[in-house]
Structures are given as C-alpha cells and as structure tokens.
Amino acid sequence: MTTSFDSFQKRRLQSSYVSVVISIALVLFMIGMLGLIVLKSTKVANHFKEKVVMTLFLKDDLDKKQIASFKEALAKEPFTKNVRYVSKEEAAKAYKRDLGEDFIKFLGDNPLKNGFDIKLKAAFVTPEEMLRIEKKYQKNKFVADVNYDKLLVTQLTKNIKRISFWLLILSGFFGLVAIILINSSIRLAIYSKRFNIKTMQMVGATKRFIRKPFIWQSIKLGLIGALVALVSLFIVIYYVDDYVPTLALTKDYTALAYVTGGVLLTAFFITWISTFFATQRFLNLQTNDLYY
Incomplete structure (x- = not known):
C-alpha cells in the first residue's frame, strides 16, 4: 500500500x-x-536611416586639392558613414538617364554643381541632428548649398x-x-x-x-x-x-x-x-x- x-x-x-x-x-x-x-x-x-543622403553642393571655384582636403575632413566627422564625391558631369549623366533626354543640349550649359553625397550614421538621421549639420555646412566657405529630403527624414x-x-x-x-x-x-x-x-x-x-x-x-x-x-x-x-x-x-x-x-x-x-x-x-x- x-x-x-x-x-x-x-x-x-x-x-x-x-x-x-x-x-x-x-x-x-x-x-x-x-x-x-x-x-x-x-x-x-x-x-533605412543609413540610406538617407545629404548632398553638399560645392562652389565652382574649388580646385582638386581643396576638394580632396574637404572630402578627407568630411570622412572624419562623427556623423559620416560614407562620403562620395559626385562631379557635375556624373550628376548630368544621372539626370539624363532619369529624364530620358539630354537637358544640356537644350540649356547649352551644365547648370549642376560638383558635390558630396553623405550617408549619415543612423543615430544622426533625425530632423534635429540633420538641421544642425545643415546649418553648420551652410556657413562653410566651400559649400554653395545643402540639400536632403526633410519630409522623408521627419516621416x-x-x-x-x-x-x-x-x-x-x-x-x-x-x-x-x-x-x-x-x-x-x-x-x-x-x-x-x-x-x-x-x-x-x-x-x-x-x-x-x-x-x-x-x-x-x-x-x-x-x-x-x-x-x-x-x-x-x-x-x-x-x-x-x-x-x-x-x-x-x-x-x-x-x-x-x-x-x-x-x-x-x-x-x-x-x-x-x-x-x-x-x-x-x-x-x-x-x-x-x-x-x-
């Protein structure tokens, strides 16, 4: 039992x-x-954040040495994941490919500018951080303009x-x-x-x-x-x-x-x-x- x-x-x-x-x-x-x-x-x-690109358009009077020096400085910035130089000739080819026609023949001149496409680290892809970076480089003597998709970053x-x-x-x-x-x-x-x-x-x-x-x-x-x-x-x-x-x-x-x-x-x-x-x-x- x-x-x-x-x-x-x-x-x-x-x-x-x-x-x-x-x-x-x-x-x-x-x-x-x-x-x-x-x-x-x-x-x-x-x-997805690191796919966002900020473009710094350069002034026309910069020589190759200044461009190379500026690229090196950008690469050392804490927010930079990747930086790529895009000449105005490369930009024109890209536009031509997207538009399907040669706009330079129509205009008679290439109105585009040389620039740097910067992919930022994810932590810096916020409206506040990107605005701070934009203001910083708008004051830079080498930069003519700063451009990025503000609406995309906000959303x-x-x-x-x-x-x-x-x-x-x-x-x-x-x-x-x-x-x-x-x-x-x-x-x-x-x-x-x-x-x-x-x-x-x-x-x-x-x-x-x-x-x-x-x-x-x-x-x-x-x-x-x-x-x-x-x-x-x-x-x-x-x-x-x-x-x-x-x-x-x-x-x-x-x-x-x-x-x-x-x-x-x-x-x-x-x-x-x-x-x-x-x-x-x-x-x-x-x-x-x-x-x-």
Missing part, C-alpha cells in the same frame, strides 16, 4: 515538474521571439518612434505575463510540498536551509525550460530564414547571442525570485493554514 502511494506521489511530482518546464518554455519562447523582433526592427530601422523618425513605442508596450505586457505564468507554475509545484516545508521547519531547519533545495530545483527546471524554448526558437528562425532570406536571421550572431542570453537570464531570475517568495509564504504560515 505504502509502495503504491509513494509511486503515485512520485508520478504526481514528475507530472508537476513537466508542467512547470512546459509553462516556462512556452513563455520564454514568446519572450525570445519578441526580443528577436525588437532587435531586428532596430537593425531594419537603422538600415521616417515619426514612424520609427511609433513602432518602437508599441514594441515597448508589447514587451512590457509579455514580460508581465511571463512573470505571472512562471510564478504561478512554481507556486503550484511548491504548494504540493507545503507539508514537507513545515515539517522541516518544525524539526529545527532554518529558513535558508529549507529554501535552498527548492530554489536550485526551480532554477534547474527554469534552465531546462529555457533550453526547450531556445531549441524551438532556433527551429522557427531556421525555417523563417529559408522563406525570408533578406532578414539574415541565422547570420545575425549578435542578435542570436542577445536573445539566447536574455532567455537564459530571464529563466534564472524569474524562477529564483518566484521560488524565494513562494517558499517564504509557506514558511510564514501557521500549521493550520496549510490546509486552506
């Missing part, structure tokens, strides 16, 4: 552990997916802020759901051992001594759940990368490392904190309260 009861208790305990691992894995899978979306959205946003900045805001709200929501679900699963697992906790306490075991094995057990379950979540996540990433290769998910080792580290740390801290407070609650209960 006793053996049968012990076997039943053991199966019940194992079933409880499996449910905890599955709950943790599902929640961490969601967090990992959201983390990857946040990281990739930032990278995509920066990619790009607004859209990125809007998307970032909603991703932040969504991240906070899923983070809260993760804490609640993992905490509930661990509390239920510890609830089944509440009499063991009280028995150990009654024979003189300290609270720290009682908590320690529960915390380590929960951390182990959390890490197993994290590994299950990561394996599932990498399978999904592999298949998504096949269908949408432009995202280069499997080659973005930095994003994958951040997601892996984030999932493992989340599993560790949530299980540790949840177990600490769950065991503390039962340690502080009176023996009669354990039945309710």
